[in-house]
Amino acid sequence: MSNSHLFLPSGFPRAPLQNGIGRFVCQLQRITIKFCKSNGSSRGVREFIEKDLLDFAHNYPGIVVYVKPRRHHSPCLSAEYLNGERQYVNCHNHSRDEVIKWVNLLRTESGNQIIRLRKMWHTDCPSIQGPWSPFVNRDPHLNVVEFPNESLSRPVYLPKTATEQLKEIFEKQRQTNVSSLDEKQAE
Amino acid sequence: MILGALKLWQRYTCLSVAMCVPRQNVHLSCAKMIKEIHESQEGNVRIFQGVNILSPREPYLVKTDDSRGCCTICSLGLDVKHTDVLILSQFLRSDGCMLPRRVTGLCRNQQKRMSKMVAMAQKAGLMPNIAPPKSKMDPKRRYKWKKYNTYFDESTIKDVRSITSGKKGASTQM
Amino acid sequence: MTAYKRVQQWNTFARVWHLYDATWQNPFESAQRIMKYLKGLHKPIYHPLNDCGDHVVVINSGEIALLGDEWRKRVYFHHTGYPGGATWTLAWELHDKDPTMIMKKAVYNVMDGNLQRRYTMQRLHIYPDDDVPEKIKQNITNQIRQLRPVPKRLDRYAPEEVQRFPKVMDWPKNYILR
Numbered sequence: 001m002s003n004s005h006l007f008l009p010s011g012f013p014r015a016p017l018q019n020g021i022g023r024f025v026c027q028l029q030r031i032t033i034k035f036c037k038s039n040g041s042s043r044g045v046r047e048f049i050e051k052d053l054l055d056f057a058h059n060y061p062g063i064v065v066y067v068k069p070r071r072h073h074s075p076c077l078s079a080e081y082l083n084g085e086r087q088y089v090n091c092h093n094h095s096r097d098e099v100i101k102w103v104n105l106l107r108t109e110s111g112n113q114i115i116r117l118r119k120m121w122h123t124d125c126p127s128i129q130g131p132w133s134p135f136v137n138r139d140p141h142l143n144v145v146e147f148p149n150e151s152l153s154r155p156v157y158l159p160k161t162a163t164e165q166l167k168e169i170f171e172k173q174r175q176t177n178v179s180s181l182d183e184k185q186a187e
Numbered sequence: 188m189i190l191g192a193l194k195l196w197q198r199y200t201c202l203s204v205a206m207c208v209p210r211q212n213v214h215l216s217c218a219k220m221i222k223e224i225h226e227s228q229e230g231n232v233r234i235f236q237g238v239n240i241l242s243p244r245e246p247y248l249v250k251t252d253d254s255r256g257c258c259t260i261c262s263l264g265l266d267v268k269h270t271d272v273l274i275l276s277q278f279l280r281s282d283g284c285m286l287p288r289r290v291t292g293l294c295r296n297q298q299k300r301m302s303k304m305v306a307m308a309q310k311a312g313l314m315p316n317i318a319p320p321k322s323k324m325d326p327k328r329r330y331k332w333k334k335y336n337t338y339f340d341e342s343t344i345k346d347v348r349s350i351t352s353g354k355k356g357a358s359t360q361m
Numbered sequence: 362m363t364a365y366k367r368v369q370q371w372n373t374f375a376r377v378w379h380l381y382d383a384t385w386q387n388p389f390e391s392a393q394r395i396m397k398y399l400k401g402l403h404k405p406i407y408h409p410l411n412d413c414g415d416h417v418v419v420i421n422s423g424e425i426a427l428l429g430d431e432w433r434k435r436v437y438f439h440h441t442g443y444p445g446g447a448t449w450t451l452a453w454e455l456h457d458k459d460p461t462m463i464m465k466k467a468v469y470n471v472m473d474g475n476l477q478r479r480y481t482m483q484r485l486h487i488y489p490d491d492d493v494p495e496k497i498k499q500n501i502t503n504q505i506r507q508l509r510p511v512p513k514r515l516d517r518y519a520p521e522e523v524q525r526f527p528k529v530m531d532w533p534k535n536y537i538l539r
Contacts, residue, residue, distance in 0.1 A: 132405050133372040142503065148420060148491065152504040153382045162265040163273050163526075169263060170249050170527035221535060244528040259529040270512040273526045280539050291530055311426075316516040332433045332453035336385055336426035338509070343429070 008116040016083065016110050027082045027111045031103070032066040035075035035091075045075040047096040048103075060107065077102060081111025244277075258294040260301070267300070269307035269339050272314050278302075283309060283317045296347045307339040373406060376484075378416040378500040382491075383464060384424040385511045392467035395419065398505060399468070399481050416484045417505070418497060423460035423489040426509075427452065437466070460489035 017025055033049065035042040049067060057065050074092040077099075081087070087109065089102050129136075145152065222237040253262035260267060267274055278291050278301055285291075285302040293301060308314050310333075312326025327334055362370075379398050383391060397403050401413035427435070435452035455462050464487050472478045486497060515523070532538060 131369055131373050133369075134375055134377045134404070135372070147380050147498070147501045147504055148382055149504055153380075153507050155506050155508065155510060158510055162267040162271045165265055166249065166263065166274060166527050166529065170247070173250055221537065239534075242531050243524070244531045247525060247528045248531055249527045249529055263529070265529075270510075272513070272515040273518065273523065274529060276515055276523070277528055277530050282539070290532060290536060293530075311512070312514070313512055314515045332451070335432050335453055335456060336424060337429070337432065338385070338387075338426045338512070339429055 005116050009113065010118050011115040012119055013117055013122040014112075016112065019110070025082070026060065026062050026107065027109065028063050028079055028107050029082055030064045030066065030080040031106060032068055032078040032080075033075070034068045034070055034073065034078070036071055036073055037069050039072055039074075041092045042075040044093070044095040044097075044099050045091050048099040051096070052100060056103065063107065077106060079106040079109075079111075081109070083111050085111040085113065087111070258292060258297050260297045261294060267304065268341055269304040269311065270313065272308055275301065275305050275308055276314060276317055279305065279314075279317050281317065282319045283314065299347050300341075300344055303344045304341065307341075311337050311339065374411075374413055376415055377503055378418060378497075379503045379505050380501045381417055381419045381505040382421055382507060383419050384421045384507075385426045386507055386509060387428060388422075388425045388464045388467040389471075390508050391425075392464075392471045394505060394508065395468055395485070396471045399484055400472070414481055414484055416486065416500070418493060418501060419464055419485070419487045420491045420493060421489075422464040422487050423456075425464060432456075461487040 015021075016027060019025060019027075033045060033053075035045040035049070037046070053065065053067070057063075074090060075094070076091055077087075077089040079087040079089075087106055089106065091099055091102065094102070142152075221240065223240050225236050225238050227234045227236075249259070249263065251257075251259050251262045255262075265274070269275070278286055278293075280286060283305075285298075285305055288295070288298045291298060291301070305314075309318070312329070315324050315326055318324065323329055381391065381395060395417050398415050398417050401407050401415060404413055406413055432453040433451055437450045437452065437455050438447070439450070440447045450458075452463060465482075465485070468485055469478070469482060472481060486493075
């Protein structure tokens with residue numbers, strides 16, 4: 001198990017510009033694809049540009065796509081977001097599929113810095129009832145009780161003792177005796 | 188002459204009861220007399236007769252008709268704890284001694300359990316009024332650690348059957 | 362923070378005073394339960410970093426009950442720090458000296474040994490009998506339930522009740538009872 005998450009800045013889950021409530025604003029504004037026209041490490045990126053890039057640009061007109069060839073360098077993707085952040089992905093020796101995945105990831109990210117989440121959930125309305133206090137759901141009867149109170153101190157669940165069981169058995173026998181006597185008298 | 192003999196006999200049967208009574212304020216095992224002398228006059232004849240007295244426990248006896256012939260505690264299926272002093276005190280003499288098995292009518296196992304639990308209850312000071320005459324009635328006035336409250340775990344009482352079967356090395360018979 | 366929020370905060374973190382009657386209770390089992398109230402573990406707002414523990418007033422600590430022969434088998438060790446300064450005190454001897462000590466040590470020992478322990482212990486008030494100072498008594502608003510039922514002594518039952526209690530055994534006809 002790693003401890004690297006300890007050094008991450010921490011925070012709470014938050015969507016920028018209230019994205020996802022009614023409308024969605026793509027946070028990715030600009031993506032620059034840098035690659036080499038001849039180098040083998042750029043092969044996947046070149047394939048991506050040949051086969052998928054036009055579709056991508058067509059589907060997401062809000063994103064500006066730059067293609068920047070440069071000789072004998074590793075290919076990379078550089079994404080710029082609405083909040084001014086920049087993401088940089090090294091695509092050295094990536095296949096076409098991998099490049100597609102990275103581009104999709106960059107497109108859907110918010111661009112915010114990666115943080116350690118202190119809570120895994122977020123709610124705009126933390127509590128309808130209001131915050132808890134020791135006095136909520138308290139039996140009002142307790143307000144007038146004199147302490148120490150014997151009935152409040154007794155355990156709630158107690159199995160029946162043999163004394164109580166014997167009393168019950170005896171009472172039952174007495175009842176049946178009485179009823180049988182009544183029947184005899186009736187006859 | 189006959190009258191004198193009757194008196195003597197009555198005194199004897201009552202004496203055995205009276206021995207235990209004087210010190211006690213609260214009767215638990217009620218003084219039990221076997222017979223009582225009734226005197227009646229019919230014309231010239233005075234009749235003395237010894238009449239059997241009903242036991243004071245008679246009306247409060249729980250009926251157990253168990254076809255297997257179990258003892259009372261077994262057939263009622265009672266899980267008696269050492270705190271059930273109302274049940275335990277029934278098996279005792281007035282000085283706190285356990286009655287023998289032929290009197291209590293318990294099975295071997297229950298007789299042992301009951302006598303152990305009686306000892307527990309007495310150590311815990313739950314039956315201070317059924318005790319030998321010289322004992323301290325108030326548990327708080329006992330010696331050293333004995334004056335403090337103690338409770339016991341009934342599961343520490345060993346089963347008679349398991350001990351005997353273990354000794355003989357016989358397989359468990361149910 | 363608005364005035365309303367501030368009051369809400371006071372309300373949420375209000376300390377409650379609980380009462381615990383230790384009559385015939387095992388102090389070591391009770392300590393587990395008392396510790397939860399002292400630390401505030403019973404609250405939904407509990408967090409180790411927030412100070413939400415409650416006060417517990419234990420009464421009748423002189424009436425605690427130990428299991429079996431523990432009164433003379435349990436030993437409390439103390440060392441003064443000087444050579445030959447070790448002492449071993451039996452539970453009943455300690456209870457003779459101070460009837461609150463066993464309860465106090467039981468609660469102290471179930472808590473983790475961190476810096477908070479001493480401060481948590483300050484919220485525990487133990488009294489050997491049910492004579493509690495009026496100042497503390499008026500704070501109490503809740504009672505913690507006991508773990509074991511308090512057994513009733515045979516001489517505390519009314520004689521009629523004993524006599525009318527259903528009998529499981531009768532003496533033989535000719536048996537002379539002593």
